Amino acid sequence: MLKMFKKRPARWLSIAACLGLLIAALDYLHWDDRLLFLWQERSTSAEQQAQSIWLPNYRAVIQAKPLAGLAQAENSGLSWSPLSNTLFTVTGRVPKLVELSLDGEVLREVELRGFSDPEGVEVLSDGRIAIIDERRAQLTAFYLPLDAQFIDGDSLASIDLGRSRANNKGFEGVAWDPRNQQMLLAKERSPFGLFSLPFPPAVDNVEASVPKLLELPSGQIFMRDFSSLAVDQRTGHVLVLSDESRMLLELDEQGNPVSFISLAMGFNGLTSSIKQAEGVAMDAHGTIYIVSEPNLFYVFKKQDS
Known part of the structure; x- marks a missing residue:
């Protein structure tokens, strides 16, 4: 009898510990927020969805396709170019700008000299390419010649975004908002944040080195971190990608969540989870592209409801 009495408290302690871990995991991954938002999505009208x-x-139509020759490249960031109808990503281990076809074929590689840790890339309306160097907290924009073999970042003007106190947790995502002629920037975490930056930025005086970033509302976003951003040119809505939450979230122009998908196995046609998603882009037809480290490529297309 005494042995049974001793075993029962131990068993209840184990159950309590498991429940505690489960609750902590649910809170960490924001599953409670996800379930509430899923319920709210049910009341979204067909007109609002349209x-x-x-x-x-x-639904995923291309999954985990390796980008040839980039297995050790650590891809990050992704952008669609309306001028060439191609995609651009950057690599971190050996800094490069890589152009891709819409089905994930590597078209060319351009060496990025003078860049330390390129994490985000975006193609502007006029064809310039903007790259965020997270470690240096700099934004650099330039025109890419068709025959370019390398880009010398040290010879280009850069915008100082202000260094983050959290090492390697600074600005990582960048997107061009053509309607408002501004950049949207995502700070990865500790804490995460969304910002807008008129481009080119205005400064109060010639000695100002850090432009005025306008912080956007992000407290309502149920994510652990921000990896990448993309703007839908048709609606003006923003896609926010999270690596740690394995989620892609749609925000309206006021920053309110509209819809989301999980990047875990079994959701939206995925046969395996997307691990370490680092870049998202959308083309003019609404097709969504994602890259994940080390070099995997995904395509999602909208299906009939």
């Missing part, structure tokens, strides 16, 4: 990106209707 006026948004509406991620629940997307």
